[in-house]
Amino acid sequence: MPMPMPPQLEAAYAQLDAVLEQVEGKKLDLLKTGWADLEKAVIKLLGGPFKVQQPEHQVIALGLAAVLGERLHAEHQAFWFPHRETPEGASLGFPEALIMLSPFGAVVDSLRMGRLEKLDEVQKEIRSTLGQVKFGAGGGAPLRLSPEDYMRLFDPGFVQLVALDPVKTKQVWGSQPPKVGADLRDALSRAVKLPPEAKKQLEAQLVTAVSRLEPGKALLEQVPRAPRVVETMGLLFGAAGSTGAAAEEFWSDMVMPLLFTGAPASFPDLDEEELAAAKKGIDPLFLFLDVVPHQFPSPEEEGLLNAFPAAKLSLPDPAFEGVPQLRLIKVTTDAIVAPLAAFDPQKTREAITRFGASLAEKAGPVEQKQGEAEAKMMLDAALTLLSDLKKLVAEGKDLYVRRLTEAEAASEPAIALLRQALSGPRIILTS
Numbered sequence: 001m002p003m004p005m006p007p008q009l010e011a012a013y014a015q016l017d018a019v020l021e022q023v024e025g026k027k028l029d030l031l032k033t034g035w036a037d038l039e040k041a042v043i044k045l046l047g048g049p050f051k052v053q054q055p056e057h058q059v060i061a062l063g064l065a066a067v068l069g070e071r072l073h074a075e076h077q078a079f080w081f082p083h084r085e086t087p088e089g090a091s092l093g094f095p096e097a098l099i100m101l102s103p104f105g106a107v108v109d110s111l112r113m114g115r116l117e118k119l120d121e122v123q124k125e126i127r128s129t130l131g132q133v134k135f136g137a138g139g140g141a142p143l144r145l146s147p148e149d150y151m152r153l154f155d156p157g158f159v160q161l162v163a164l165d166p167v168k169t170k171q172v173w174g175s176q177p178p179k180v181g182a183d184l185r186d187a188l189s190r191a192v193k194l195p196p197e198a199k200k201q202l203e204a205q206l207v208t209a210v211s212r213l214e215p216g217k218a219l220l221e222q223v224p225r226a227p228r229v230v231e232t233m234g235l236l237f238g239a240a241g242s243t244g245a246a247a248e249e250f251w252s253d254m255v256m257p258l259l260f261t262g263a264p265a266s267f268p269d270l271d272e273e274e275l276a277a278a279k280k281g282i283d284p285l286f287l288f289l290d291v292v293p294h295q296f297p298s299p300e301e302e303g304l305l306n307a308f309p310a311a312k313l314s315l316p317d318p319a320f321e322g323v324p325q326l327r328l329i330k331v332t333t334d335a336i337v338a339p340l341a342a343f344d345p346q347k348t349r350e351a352i353t354r355f356g357a358s359l360a361e362k363a364g365p366v367e368q369k370q371g372e373a374e375a376k377m378m379l380d381a382a383l384t385l386l387s388d389l390k391k392l393v394a395e396g397k398d399l400y401v402r403r404l405t406e407a408e409a410a411s412e413p414a415i416a417l418l419r420q421a422l423s424g425p426r427i428i429l430t431s
Contacts, residue, residue, distance in 0.1 A: 085324075327403045
């Protein structure tokens with residue numbers, strides 16, 4: 001299975017290879033030199049104890065992570081897949097068993113201990129696990145996993161906007177695990193629209209996760225131990241509504257630009273390059289987003305989703321301070337209130353149609369239309385998300401950006417039914 005190395009790791013690998021050759025006065029075979037021998041050379045580069053905060057040391061660790069990835073690929077056909085929760089932005093997956101490894105984390109742990117040969121133990125453990133899967137499997141060909149499977153399960157590349165009721169959220173986060181678990185079981189028993197299999201799966205995932213927490217401490221006290229569990233309970237018990245989920249890049253490059261562009265009455269003159277693109281058949285939607293100025297001021301590009309200023313992002317609660325790669329981020333609505341108030345999906349469609357007609361008039365006959373069906377699908381999805389967001393902001397609750405995996409996004413319909421049961425009335429019949 002091909003394994004393209006992420007660019008940042010490829011660059012670190014090349015840099016490590018070059019500086020080791022310079023320091024040692026000879027070329028080292030990074031894929032065959034033993035870790036203990038490699039460590040002797042690496043020590044000369046570090047110039048002292050390993051410090052992960054030091055940029056030069058980070059590059060060395062990234063290079064060694066790439067080396068570990070190459071070795072595991074050679075032995076087990078391991079592959080890289082995007083994983084935004086890791087410092088290197090990628091993790092390793094294995095086709096024969098669901099094993100996820102952050103090579104950078106493994107390398108950092110080894111360097112901190114001053115024992116790079118500890119990576120031999122990592123490789124041995126993976127070898128053992130894969131051997132158990134291979135020889136313990138039943139009849140039939142085993143299912144082989146792909147990078148796409150790992151992305152769907154582990155990479156939080158999807159985003160939705162969520163409104164949380166601050167009172168309900170504070171209440172569940174202040175509760176202890178036994179009560180939260182009991183409430184979840186009760187809600188699952190009352191969620192009549194949930195299929196039995198879905199109930200079993202949710203109970204196994206959610207109730208089991210809560211039961212593993214310390215029973216005598218409130219959820220918020222256990223954020224350092226289980227931030228994802230605490231986030232999830234806040235979303236389950238406190239969510240007053242949410243938009244649909246879509247890829248983060250779709251929000252940044254399509255949804256929010258459409259919002260800030262609005263439905264202008266007129267359009268700017270186009271240069272020769274833009275007219276040539278129109279003549280080649282580029283769909284008007286993409287040129288509309290590229291050349292029409294925003295009718296409303298948008299935050300700096302460094303802002304989250306190109307809509308929420310970085311300076312105004314905040315934690316769900318101070319207890320989340322220090323949690324790496326937070327998945328739930330509180331945002332302000334200052335920049336989107338005015339454009340959402342003016343947003344009308346029909347007017348936006350009409351503006352894009354008028355822009356397309358203007359393009360056709362100025363550019364002349366189109367050679368061959370490109371991406372027309374894709375553009376329509378993307379526009380429909382973007383307008384739906386913006387309509388969801390407009391309703392959400394109108395409710396006046398705390399607004400959050402939530403990152404989630406594709407698998408989590410796919411389970412949202414079942415989660416919505418559980419959320420309804422949690423917030424619905426508990427009817428008690430008496431005779």
